[in-house]
Amino acid sequence: MNLMPEFRLHRPQTLEEAVRLKTGLPGARFVGGGTDLLVNLRRGLGEPSDLIDLGAVTELGAVRHVEGALWLGAGVTLAELAQHPEIVDAYPAVAQAARAVAGPTHRAAATLGGNLCQDTRCIFYNQSDWWREGNGFCLKYKGDKCHVVVKSDRCYATYHGDLAPALMVLDAEAVIAGTQSARRIALSELYREDGAAYLTLGAGEALAAVVLPPPGGRRAAYAKARVRDAVDFPLAGVAAALRREGDVIGELRVAISGTNSAPLMVPTAELAGRPWNDEAAAALALALRKTANPLRTTVTAPKYRRRAIQGMTRRLVDGLWNDARGG
Ligand SMILES: Cc1cc2nc3c(=O)[nH]c(=O)nc-3n(C[C@H](O)[C@H](O)[C@H](O)COP(=O)(O)OP(=O)(O)OC[C@H]3O[C@@H](n4cnc5c(N)ncnc54)[C@H](O)[C@@H]3O)c2cc1C
Incomplete structure (x- = not known):
């Protein structure tokens, strides 16, 4: 250090x-x-x-209701998110993802804004200065070459945040404050697939809040694979939100983290109106394979992360489907 x-x-x-x-x-x-x-x-x-x-900006530290939606201030800590009664009750996947971040002392200090805007990671980047210098640095910082995808024109460092996918499947929006005005965008639009420039925030902009619409009959959950269960980034993370209509899928939303330079929605529109069975699971597995792109950015092999995300997603949607049977 x-x-x-x-x-x-x-x-x-x-x-x-x-x-x-x-x-x-x-x-x-x-x-x-x-x-x-x-x-x-x-x-x-x-x-x-x-x-x-931003610790003294009290307006960032509140969870409040605005016109039927729940506003989570960017300064709310992850420990608060994990145990806030309304979040635990109406948006359990968000509390679950917050609880899954790092360890208890991190969560006591870490904020929602910092979690969403956290830096991308790579084994060629999260190293000491002398290690990186010995390697000629890298495209993300001080160097001109990506060691993960050598002939690439962009950085492939990976986004490993836990909260983004859980919020994205619930249709969350980001409120962004600038000097002139505030703007509101889908949370997924806060990100771009470039490990060195992964946020779309302008130079003077701050993330002010995340807006959660009413859950609207969706059940959601989050799962992550990690090396150390006590404290670790997701090697792969997946969130799913399902609205079941009798024997068919009303809506299924899936988002992933830990595999690409941004948290991404997996295209699932074609599953609406179909029952959740092996055929639907195969279609979702194909969409996942096309979206997730784990590379050599972590010590764990890309092949393992690819398999882990497939297995976790199937288990997650199976669970939501069965839970929703009871209404
Ligand atoms: C050992 C260890 C384990 C970890 N494990 C996990 C894990 O399992 N899952 C996970 O998701 N993360 C993990 N982290 C990363 C980090 O602890 C969390 O992501 C945490 O939530 C970051 O929040 P923070 O408030 O501390 O961010 P900060 O460190 O304060 O900020 C992070 C980035 O966000 C920017 N930022 C902060 N607030 C705003 C804002 N309002 N608007 C715009 N930009 C802003 C900062 O400029 C900075 O670039 C881990 C970290 C460590 C050291």
Whole structure:
């Protein structure tokens, strides 16, 4: 680990002040709980001139109702999300995903905003400075070559966040604050498939909140595969939300993490109106194979991650289908 680089620390009291600061300081980074960013800075991954701590912005720290939807402030901690009675009751997959992040001390500090905006990861990137230098650095930071896909023009580092897929299958939206206005987009649009530029946020923008519409008869769940069950990123993570209409699928939404440079929705529209059986499961497996692209970005082999996501998805949808039988 390196020493922390020199930086100026700002602690704005309002969101407006936070985005104004960020817009005026091109080298600045926001800090939520710091459990992702500070670890990376200690590894020499970035030298921001300024850190803008969002911890004193009280408007980011609330869970509230707005016109029938549930607004989760970007500053809400994962420990709060995991045990908030309304989330546990109406959106259990979100509480489940929050509980699955890292360990209890991380979750006490880590925020929703930081979880969604966390950096992408790769075995050629999450290394000490001297290790990376010995390897000629890489396309994501300081280098000009991707060691995972050598003849590539983009970085293939992987997005390993747990919460994004669980929120995406529930049709969550992201509220993004800028100096002039706020905008609202589907959460999946916060991301792009480029490990070095994986967020679509503008330079002065902050993620302010996530909006969850009413669950509307959907049942959802999240599963992840990891090396150490106590504290680990997903090697592959999958969320599914199902609305069963009698003997057929009313709606099935599936999203994945840990396999690509962004959390992705798996196309499932063709499954609506069909019963959930081996044929439907084979169609979903094919869609998963076409969407998930695990590469050599983790110590665990891509082949294992590909199989794990297939197995977890089948088990997850089987469970939701059977649970929904009771109404
Ligand atoms: C040992 C270990 C295990 C971990 N395991 C997991 C795991 O299992 N699953 C998982 O998902 N993560 C894991 N993490 C990563 C991290 O702890 C979590 O993702 C955590 O939720 C990050 O939240 P934070 O508030 O601490 O983020 P921070 O470190 O504060 O920020 C992360 C990034 O988000 C940006 N950011 C923060 N808030 C905002 C905002 N409101 N608007 C715009 N940008 C913002 C920051 O600038 C930074 O780039 C692990 C980390 C460690 C060290």
